[in-house]
Structures are given as structure tokens and as C-alpha cells.
Amino acid sequence: MPALVNYSGDEDFYPGSMYSNPMDSSLVLSLGSHVDVYCPPRKRSRISAPFVFRGDKFEQKKLPSIDVLPEECLFEIFRRLPPAGQERSACAGVSKRWLTLLSSMRSTEICGSRNTESLNLDGGLVSSNTDESSKLDKESPLPVSIDNEEPYLESDGHLTRCLEGKKATDIRLAAIAVGASSRGGLGKLLIRGSNSTRGVTNFGLSAIARGCPSVRVLSLWNVNSISDEGISEIANGCHMLEKLDLCQCPQISDKGLLAIAENCPNLTSLTIESCPNIGNEGLQALGKRCPNLQSISIKDCPLVGDQGIASLLSSATYVMTKVKLHSLSITDVSLAVLGHYGKAITDIVLTGLQNVSERGFWVMGNAHGLQKLKSITITSCRGVTDLGLEAVGKGFPNLKQLCLRKCSFLSDNGLVAFAKTAASLESLQLEECNRITQCGVLGALANCGAKLKALSLVKCMGIKDMVLDLPMLSACNSLRSLAIRNCPGFGSSSLAMVGKLCPQLQNIDLGGLCGITDAGLLPLLESCEAGLVKLNVSGCVNLTDAVVKAIARLHGGSLQLLNLDCCRKITDASLVAIAEDCSLLHDLDVSKSAITDFGVAALSSAKQLDLQILSLSGCYNVTDKSIPLLGKLGQNLVGLNLQQCKSISSSSIELLVEHLWRCDILS
Structure with a gap:
């Protein structure tokens, strides 16, 4: 039986009309509010909005309903996800849009789970202190605190992430920023190289700065696309930063270091290598605002001079313990400041300082400020002469380790004079010091005192095997380790004399001494009274x-x-x-x-x-x-x-x- 339908707009529009073209306005009837219309039986349409009309046809456009929401709404949804749960990571895996939005949130913008008020979608205030919220709060393994009515998540920074080569991309950094909070927080981030097509940029570093305030160690190596903007974001978001390592980052300048100096007072370790745009201004700012600096390493930075180095050293007189200066255009002034203000320094490495003269090393030793120095390594420095080395021996009473490499102006006289004054010396290493001869080595062994335990000679071409008519030398009973490697002039005669001077040897390394024979080695073996452990x-x-x-x-x-x-x-x-x-x-x-x-x-x-x-x-x-x-x-x-x-x-x-x-x- 035909059905009578009282049409008032609540029912679906019937597409199969009695008219050939239902859109024809001439065929549309003017109906009253209570007119019954006869229609043939029909089924409810299964097509749901939205529709796209094309002429006399229409098509359904299928869109995920949540993607229709603007980013403001998604932001409000995402910020209410549990800060320490897996839901945030799951949402980040849906699309790049969601990942980008989640990684753009700062930890202070994420709603916590204790006494938190948040906005609902209608703009009203809804208290989150409900039974469900209390349950989430009890299950949350990380503490939540309120700061100016804005909750933020604290984390200890247990995670370490290292991205190398092709794996170093912004997408990975964004994923780390989103997922780290649920796993204890990111503590160390190391980036080695970068993807050539989709490499790390300031965007990725900004995501880390917003989502991982617990970062304490940041190391960037060979990352050309990161500039001062990314470093400034880290400075603004990661106030707990303690160690900063920048190597081959040409886009980072003093501006980035200024941001670090203003926002990261806990900085204790600084390494800068091959950064041509970093100079004295950035180092001076760090020296003034980072009083806890304990270790600095500056290498191959042409804009760095005496002003920057002196500022760092003089501002951290009682906390600085380790200093490495490599291939810089500094002069004797920096070494004078180092010798005067380095009251807490224990380790020094100086390499390739071509503008430092003999006077610089002499002043550094005679300043008597490096009383706690235990180890010093000097490589390719023209200022290391006999006079300079003797001053080092006198001025560093607690020096235990000395390593000299490619010091071409050092001779036997300086080595013996140093050995007489360095009463605490335990380890002596000489490499490519070609003016040192057999007399210098034997003289150092006889005058080094009672604490020398290790002697190493590597590629010292000035040593020649000869029988010397030397006066009776006192034995070095403290020496336990002897390494003589790739010294072609060191032969059986020299080895026998060393054996007489050092009867307590336990570790002997004679690698590459092709001139040694059974007759030369046997006396050394027979003189080792303590018993060899390594040969x-x-x-x-x-x-x-x-x-x-x-x-x-x-x-x-x-x-x-x-x-x-x-x-x-x-x-x-x-x-x-x-x-x-x-x-x-x-x-x-x-x-x-x-x-x-x-x-x-x-x-x-x-x-x-x-x-x-x-x-x-x-x-x-x-x-x-x-x-x-x-x-x-x-x-x-x-x-x-x-x-x-x-x-x-x-x-x-x-x-x-x-x-x-x-x-x-x-x-």
C-alpha cells in the first residue's frame, strides 16, 4: 500500500523523484505545511555528507573526520594526553602533521595529572581533579609540578640517543622529542653527520628544545644546516644543559654562544672544534655567565684569540680542571694567564700553538699558579725549548705525566734538567723528539727521582746505538714499564744499558726494533728481577x-x-x-x-x-x-x-x- 509521508525536512532527500530532473524549479510544487504528498516506496539513502555536486551528479568525498579539525583543536586534544604514557607516541605515528604538532608542544604546555584546570572545547573551565584523573596521576611514574598554574613534566634525563649519517633527520628528532618523556626523559643527544637530502635543521633541534627540557649533553658533529637559531632554541628550552660539543658547525657563531651563556648557567664542559664563525665575543660571554665551567677544549677556530681564552681561564679560577688548546692563534699572553689563574687545573693539552714562544712556557712555569697540575701534553709547539721545559719542571711540583710530541728544539740538556726538578714525575713520553739522544734518555733515567714508573720513546730518530763511557749512574728502581717503539737507532748496546739502570721492569714493549739481537735482549731479560708480565x-x-x-x-x-x-x-x-x-x-x-x-x-x-x-x-x-x-x-x-x-x-x-x-x- 502506498505510504503517505508528511515531509517537513527531517527525512533524507529522495533522489529518485517522479520528475526526470528533480532540480528543475518549474516542476517544484509549492506545498503547504500540512499537505500530504503521495510518493512511491523508497529506502533510506546510505550516502552521507559531505557531497560534491558536479552538474546533475554528486559524489561523496571521503575525509577522516578528525583531520577536518583545525590545528588549534588538535592541539587542545593532544595536550590532554597523559604526559608519561604511550598515547602520545601512538598519535605521533599517525601522520607527519600529528608528529609535527606534538613535537611543537613544550613540556610546560602539556596538561599534568594533578590539580590541573584545562579548557574544554566550548571554552569553559573543567576541573581535571576527578576520579579518572586521580587514577592517571597514581599511575604516572614521573612527578608533576605546577608553576604559575601551568603544569609541566619533570624528568631525570636517563635516555641517550645518537643519530649518525642517514639516520640524522628532523623526523627522528621530532619522534625522540615526543617519545622521550614516557621513558625517563632525554639526557644526552649526539648527532654525527647528517642526511644529505633530509638532514637535521633548526626545526629538529627546536623540537628537542621544546619537548626535552632535561637535556644535559648536546653534541653536534659535522652538521652544516644548524645555525644560531637552533642553538638559541636549545638555550631557551634546556636550561639544565651541562655539556656542549660543537664540531664542524660553520653556521653557528657567537650569537649562539651568547644565548647559551644567558640561559645555561650550569654549563660545565665546552668543546668547540672547526667552527670558523665562533670568536672571542662568545667565549667572553661564557666566561662571565657560566661560573661552573670545568673543562674547555678549543680547536681550529681562527677567530679565537687571547681575549676569549683569557676570559674563560680567569673567570673559572677555582673550578677549571681541564684545558685543551689546539691550533689557535693565541700568543704568550694566554699561557701567562693559564699559569697564573689555573689554580685548580689538573690536565693541560697544548697542540700546534705556533705563535707561542719560549717566553710563554717560561712565564707559565714561573707563575706558580699550576700547583695542582698532574698531566701536560705538548705537541708541535716551537716554544718548547730547554729553558721552557726546565721552567715547567720547577713550576709544576705535582706533575705526574709529561708527553712531548714533535718538539724539535728540545735537546738532552733540557730533558735532564727537567728530570732533576720534576720530583713527582711518574710517566714520561717522548715522540718524534729527534734531538734527544742516548745520553739524554740515560741521564733522565738516572735523575728522575724515585717515582718514575713508565718511560716511552716513539720514533726518536736521534737515538743511536753506541757504547758510552759514562760515569756510574744510579739505578731507577721505580721504573716498571718501558716502551721503545720504531726507534731504528736503538740497538742491543743501548738496551743492555737500560737493563742495568732499570732492574724492576715488568712490562717491556720493543715493537719495531729490527736491530735487536739475542745478545742484546738476553742481558735485559736477566736483569729484570721482579719478573716480566708483558713482553x-x-x-x-x-x-x-x-x-x-x-x-x-x-x-x-x-x-x-x-x-x-x-x-x-x-x-x-x-x-x-x-x-x-x-x-x-x-x-x-x-x-x-x-x-x-x-x-x-x-x-x-x-x-x-x-x-x-x-x-x-x-x-x-x-x-x-x-x-x-x-x-x-x-x-x-x-x-x-x-x-x-x-x-x-x-x-x-x-x-x-x-x-x-x-x-x-x-x-
């Missing part, structure tokens, strides 16, 4: 089995490390002696030697041997027959090197890898 003779191509047998006989009860790499005259006889007498040996390297399967068998049959690291690299005479022996020996091995062992097949190595699954095998 490295790699590259000493003239040593034979006689030396190894003497080592096993004299020091087998104490030796823990033996390196015979590239000693081609070493054969199976040495391994037999080691297996019999070296019960404490943990690390053995016989790479590129003449050992065979018989020597490996001797090691595997030793009952007391407890090897943990074994290197057989380049031993061509070791074959597949040694695989079962290595399997027996490898029960305690954690490292095995079989590289370039051409007589061992790959299938045998695969079987060994399966058997020794706990051992790291190189092949």
Missing part, C-alpha cells in the same frame, strides 16, 4: 728460539702476554718451551712465524696452560691437522686469529666455528 717484541726479526727459551725459563711463572708477531725465526721449539714453563700465559701472538702443526700440538697438550687469546695469522705451515688440536685447546679461548692461514681450508674453519661457539674466530 712485546713484534717486528724484531733477528730474535730466535734462544730468547723465547730464556723468557720461559726466567719469567714463565709471571708472564701473561707475549707478542712474537713477525719474528720469522721463531719455530716449534719456542712453543714447546712456552707449553712447559708459562703457566700464567693468557695472550700469545706468533703470527707470521715458522711454527707448524707440531707446535700447536705442544700447546694443546700442555696441562697448566690457560690461553685465552691465540694468534696464528700468516702461519703458512699450520694445516688442517691442527683443527682438532685447536678444538681441544679452545675450551678456554675467547679469541683465535687464523687469518691468512692458507693451508687451512674454509670447511675446517667452519667446523671449528661450530665447535668453539664461545670463541671469536677471525679467518
